[in-house]
Amino acid sequence: MYEHILLPVDLGNENSWSKALPVAIEYCTAFGSTLHVMTVMPDFGSPMVAQFFPSDHEDRMMANANEVLHTFVADKVPESIKVQHIITDGTIYKSIIDAAEEIGAELIMMGAHSPELQDYLLGPNAARVVRHSTKSVLVVR
Numbered sequence: 001m002y003e004h005i006l007l008p009v010d011l012g013n014e015n016s017w018s019k020a021l022p023v024a025i026e027y028c029t030a031f032g033s034t035l036h037v038m039t040v041m042p043d044f045g046s047p048m049v050a051q052f053f054p055s056d057h058e059d060r061m062m063a064n065a066n067e068v069l070h071t072f073v074a075d076k077v078p079e080s081i082k083v084q085h086i087i088t089d090g091t092i093y094k095s096i097i098d099a100a101e102e103i104g105a106e107l108i109m110m111g112a113h114s115p116e117l118q119d120y121l122l123g124p125n126a127a128r129v130v131r132h133s134t135k136s137v138l139v140v141r
Helices: 022-030 055-075 090-103 119-120 125-132
Strands: 004-008 036-043 083-089 109-110 135-141
Touching: 004 022, 004 090, 004 135, 022 036, 022 109, 022 135, 036 055, 036 090, 055 083, 083 090, 090 125, 109 125, 125 135
Parallel strands: 004 036, 004 109, 036 083, 109 135
Antiparallel strands: none
């Protein structure tokens, strides 16, 4: 049913994946799906921000994120599941939607968190993905 499942994770926030990851593993096992685990790094590329960092900061940041994501997957995902690691930078919800389109994901699986006041004013990333994506989105609470 699902050949490609996208699971965005915030490597610094266990709540972003603690409930969604087991469900994603269950779906991948049941359907023989490829699990695409992605993380989105902040965009430090704008000239205004970039001037405060060393010239190679973006490359080092992406390399570190790649290493941390691979370690995360090795620790948390069974070896029997085919995994693709995706690291992007930019706006979180837009990066998730773009990655889902690029890989041809049939399902985006995301963890939900308890909303805070700013979420009611701005909307959390999961809600934005649900509103703007053309793909099916499963929000695991």
